[in-house]
Amino acid sequence: xxxxxxxxxxxxxxxxxxxxxxxxxxxxxxxxxxxxxxxxxxxxxxxxxxxxxxxxxxxxxxxxxxxxxxxxxxxxxxxxxxxxxxxxxxxxxxxxxxxxxxxxxxxxxxxxxxxxxxxxxxxxxxxxxxxxxxxxxxxxxxxxxxxxxxxxxxxxx
Numbered sequence: 001x002x003x004x005x006x007x008x009x010x011x012x013x014x015x016x017x018x019x020x021x022x023x024x025x026x027x028x029x030x031x032x033x034x035x036x037x038x039x040x041x042x043x044x045x046x047x048x049x050x051x052x053x054x055x056x057x058x059x060x061x062x063x064x065x066x067x068x069x070x071x072x073x074x075x076x077x078x079x080x081x082x083x084x085x086x087x088x089x090x091x092x093x094x095x096x097x098x099x100x101x102x103x104x105x106x107x108x109x110x111x112x113x114x115x116x117x118x119x120x121x122x123x124x125x126x127x128x129x130x131x132x133x134x135x136x137x138x139x140x141x142x143x144x145x146x147x148x149x150x151x152x153x154x155x156x157x
Contacts, residue, residue, distance in 0.1 A: 014057050021065055030069070030147050033062045037073035037136075040125040041086040048074065069143060076139055077121055077132070087118025090125035097124060 007013035017033075024031045035055040039047040055074055062070035091097050100123060104110045107130040114122065114129040121132035128136065 010053065010057060013054060014061060017058060017061055021061065021068065025065070025067070029067070031065075031067065032069045032071060032143055033058055034071045035059070035073050037132075038077055038122075038126075040088060040090040041077075041081055041119055041122060042088045043074070043078055043081060043086075045088065069146070071139060071143070073136070073139075076135060080131075080135060081120060084120055085118075086120065089117045089119055097127075100124060100127075 007016055021031065021033065035058050036051045038051065039045070042048065051074055055072055059070050059072065062068040091100070100113070104113060104123065110123050110129050111131070114120070114131075117124070119125065119129070121129060121135065123129050
């Protein structure tokens with residue numbers, strides 16, 4: 001799906017997401033709705049508190065829609081971060097982010113820079129390092145296996 005417009009409030013956010021869900025349901029019988037992950041690894045910061053509220057709206061939508069598998073990415077990362085000392089580092093310098101993307105292609109270098117910044121699952125507070133990518137990959141893999149098992153049952157009936 002393409003990027004959605006920025007919503008002015010939670011009602012507009014829900015309206016946009018409902019339209020996306022309708023389009024997804026029209027195109028596929030299996031729909032996975034994934035919440036935003038985090039902005040900064042401090043889960044108590046203002047932005048992550050807002051993400052938590054939006055995630056709650058999305059989870060409610062998934063339950064109402066039926067046949068939607070919901071993934072709460074923030075909770076997934078929370079499980080890995082809650083017992084760690086997390087840095088408040090968030091790279092807001094666009095040029096620095098661009099340089100990181102251009103010069104840090106090697107996962108070992110990315111992880112080393114993450115560690116230097118006091119981060120555990122991201123390079124800059126948003127973009128995933130190898131640990132964060134592994135967490136997401138494992139989650140997506142389990143969803144694919146779940147739907148694969150369902151297809152086997154449907155096809156085998």
